[in-house]
Amino acid sequence: MYNEPYPRLGRLPRQSFFLLGVRGVGKSTWARRSLSDAHWIDLLDEARYQDYLVDPSLFAAELRSIAPGDRVVVDEIQRLPNLLNEVHRFIEERGLRFALLGSSARKLKAAGVNLLAGRALRRMMHPLTPEELGADFDLETALRSGTIPLVWMAEDRRAALESYVQLYLREEIRAEALVRNLAGFARFLPVAALCHGAAVNVSGLARDCGVSRTTVQGYLEILEDTLLAYRLPAFEAKLRVRERRRPKLYWIDAGLDRIIRLVATPR
Numbered sequence: 001m002y003n004e005p006y007p008r009l010g011r012l013p014r015q016s017f018f019l020l021g022v023r024g025v026g027k028s029t030w031a032r033r034s035l036s037d038a039h040w041i042d043l044l045d046e047a048r049y050q051d052y053l054v055d056p057s058l059f060a061a062e063l064r065s066i067a068p069g070d071r072v073v074v075d076e077i078q079r080l081p082n083l084l085n086e087v088h089r090f091i092e093e094r095g096l097r098f099a100l101l102g103s104s105a106r107k108l109k110a111a112g113v114n115l116l117a118g119r120a121l122r123r124m125m126h127p128l129t130p131e132e133l134g135a136d137f138d139l140e141t142a143l144r145s146g147t148i149p150l151v152w153m154a155e156d157r158r159a160a161l162e163s164y165v166q167l168y169l170r171e172e173i174r175a176e177a178l179v180r181n182l183a184g185f186a187r188f189l190p191v192a193a194l195c196h197g198a199a200v201n202v203s204g205l206a207r208d209c210g211v212s213r214t215t216v217q218g219y220l221e222i223l224e225d226t227l228l229a230y231r232l233p234a235f236e237a238k239l240r241v242r243e244r245r246r247p248k249l250y251w252i253d254a255g256l257d258r259i260i261r262l263v264a265t266p267r
Contacts, residue, residue, distance in 0.1 A: 005153060006132050007033075013121050016091055016098040018077075020105055021125035022227050022252065023172075024150025024164065027101045030125065031073050035099055038071035043079045052080055060086045068094045078102040084116065091119050104172065106225035124227075127253045128152060146255020161259040165189075172226050179222065184211045188219045192229070192249065193260040199246040200231060220249070228252060 008026065012034045021027050031038075041062070043049050052059050063086065066072060077083065077100040090096045100120065102108060128147040130137040145157040154160035169186060179185045188209045195205070206216045223229040229252060234245030251257035 006128055006134075006136075006149065008125070009129070009132060010123065010125065013123065014097075015121060016087075016100070016116070016119055017121040017123050018100045018102065018108075019123050019125055020102050020227055022148065023103045023167070024148050025125050025127060026149045027103075027125050028075055029149075031075070031099055031101060035071050035073055038073045038099065039066050041072065041074045043074065043076040049079060052083065056080075056082060056086065059083050060090075063090045063094075063096065066094075066096060069097070071097050071099065073099045073101065075101045076103070078104045078107045081107045084108070088116055088119065091116075104226045106222070109225065143254050144258065146253035146258075148253055148256065151255060157255070158259075161255055162263050164256070165260055165263050168226070168228070173222070179219070181211070181215075184209060184215065185219055185222075187211075188216065190261045192219070192223065193251065193257050195249045196251050196257045197248060199234075200249045201246065228256065
């Protein structure tokens with residue numbers, strides 16, 4: 001059985017599902033333990049990725065070799081979201097059950113994940129909880145460094161967090177061309193980190209970052225789509241109100257929020 005230092009509390013769904021979460025949160029480790037007998041397709045394997053990119057029919061050919069009803073894990077599905085069409089087809093025709101792991105929902109949205117509505121559940125994997133950490137949990141450490149497994153188990157947590165943020169800027173944002181003005185986004189990150197748990201004032205964020213209001217709206221969507229933060233809508237007691245209250249912004253990890261304030265500065 002695959003070794004998982006801190007076993008997660010989530011249960012394995014019976015049907016196909018998406019499992020989304022930031023990089024290093026433990027999706028692949030959990031899947032290797034929970035789905036040890038599944039057929040594994042890792043899109044981080046560059047050779048396999050290039051093959052499927054050039055000829056997606058190779059993906060379908062591989063799935064045909066799998067017995068009906070068996071489990072299939074597709075890791076980093078957001079790298080080739082067009083494969084979801086074949087996933088849809090093989091769920092319908094052969095009853096294959098997929099675990100679709102991803103660290104970004106942005107490309108999946110563009111690819112039309114709704115094609116799988118009702119056929120694939122959506123599950124999120126968050127950083128480690130106190131119950132999962134057990135006797136190793138320490139509140140001060142969790143607030144300072146966060147509980148993303150990749151960081152928690154690092155010898156130098158501060159260095160791991162700094163590298164994590166720079167990796168996010170370089171690979172998730174620049175490489176995927178999610179923003180045209182990377183410097184503007186880098187200015188936005190630490191300001192948005194200061195808003196953790198606070199009502200989102202888009203106009204104020206735009207003024208502090210030196211970008212337009214619509215640009216900030218796009219930046220907030222990127223944070224949500226790359227699973228680093230989410231906006232909690234304000235409670236509205238009535239169906240119709242004259243003034244909509246502002247949502248609050250929450251980062252998924254305290255350590256990530258803290259380090260972004262320190263290192264995500266414009267270059």
